[in-house]
Amino acid sequence: MSSALIALIAAVFGVTGTLLAPVLSQRSQAKALAADFDRQQRAAQGAWQRERFQMEFEKRRACYIAANAAMSRYRVQLMIYLWRVRREEVDDAAKQELEAARHAHHAAFAEAQMVASDAVLDHLDQLAIALGIAYGRTKDLEEGHPGPEGSFEEIEAYLGWFWRRWQEMRRAMRDDLGARDTHGQ
Template identity: 35%
Template sequence: MGAGWVGLLIAVVGVAGTLGAALLTQNRADRTKRMELRAAAEQRREERDHALELLRVERADERQRESLERRRACYISLNTAARQYLTAMTSHLHALRRGEDSDASLENLEAARLSFRDCYAEAQMIAPDAVSRASGAAKSRLNAAYGTLREYGAAPADHAEELAGLEGEFHREVWPYVGEMKRAMRADLGVDD
C-alpha cells in the first residue's frame, strides 16, 4: 500500500470519526432531551396529583364543616324545642292546678309539642346514633309526660292529687333525659364540659 492509500484511509477514518461523533452527540442530546421531557411530564403529573389530593382534602374538610354546622343548628333547635316543650307542660300544669282557663296554655303546649316534633324529625336525618338514641329516649319521656298531663288535664278536679305530684315527676322522669340528650349533642359537636 502506498502513501496515497494510507492518506486516503486516514482521511476516510477521520471523516467517519467526525460524522460518527456528530451522530453520537446528536443521539445523546436526543436521549437527554427525552429524559428531560419525561422528567418534566412526571413532575407535572405529580404536581397535578398533589393538587387533586389537596382539592379532595379541602372538599372533605368543607363537607365536614358543613355537616358540623348543620348538626349544630339542628341540635340548638332540638334542645330549645325540648326545653320549651317541657316548660309549656309545666305552665299548663300550673294553669290546671290553679283552676285557670287553660286554653291559652294548652295552645302553647300544642305549639311547643309540634315544634319539638319537627326538630326531632330533622335530627333523625342528620344525627349520629349516640345522639339519636339520647334524643329518642328524651322524646319518649316527653311524650309520656304529655300523655299523662293530657289525661289528668281532661278532668283536673278528679285528678288534683296526681296533678300536684306531676311537676316533681317531670323533674325526676323527664329532665334527666333532656339533659342526657344535650350531653350527647355536645359530645358530638366536640364541646367539652
C-alpha cells in the first residue's frame, strides 16, 4: 500500500470520527439524561409512596385513638348510668351525658369503619354491638321492664365482659399500627 492510500484511509477515518463524535456524544448524553430522569422518577415515586403510607398511618392512628377514647367514654357513661338507674337517680343531665357519649361513639365508629384494618374492624363491630345491647338492657331496666339478662348484676357483668373484649380490640389496634408490646400486656 502506498503512503497516499494510507493517508487517504486515515483522513476518511479521521473525518468520519470527527463527524460522528457529536452524534455519538449526543446519544451518550441522552442515555445518561434518560437514566438520570429514571432515577429521579423512582426516587420521587418512592418518596410519594412513603409520604402516602405515613399519611394513611397517621390517619388510622388518629382514628384508632378517637374510637378507643369514644368507646371507653361510652362504656364508662353506661356504667355510671346503670348505677344511677339502680339508685333511681336518673335525671336529664345523666341522660344527656349518656347520649353525648353514645353519639360521640357512633361518630368515631363511623370514621373507623372507613380506615380500620379488617382485624380491627371485626373487634370494633363486635364491641359496637355489645355496647348497643348494654344500652338497650340498661334503658329497659330504667323503664321497669328488664328482659332476659337484664338485671343490674347481669348488665354489670356484661360490661365487665365488654372490658375484656375492649382490651383485645386495643391489642389489635396496636398490632395494626406496629406498636411493640413492651409492658407484657
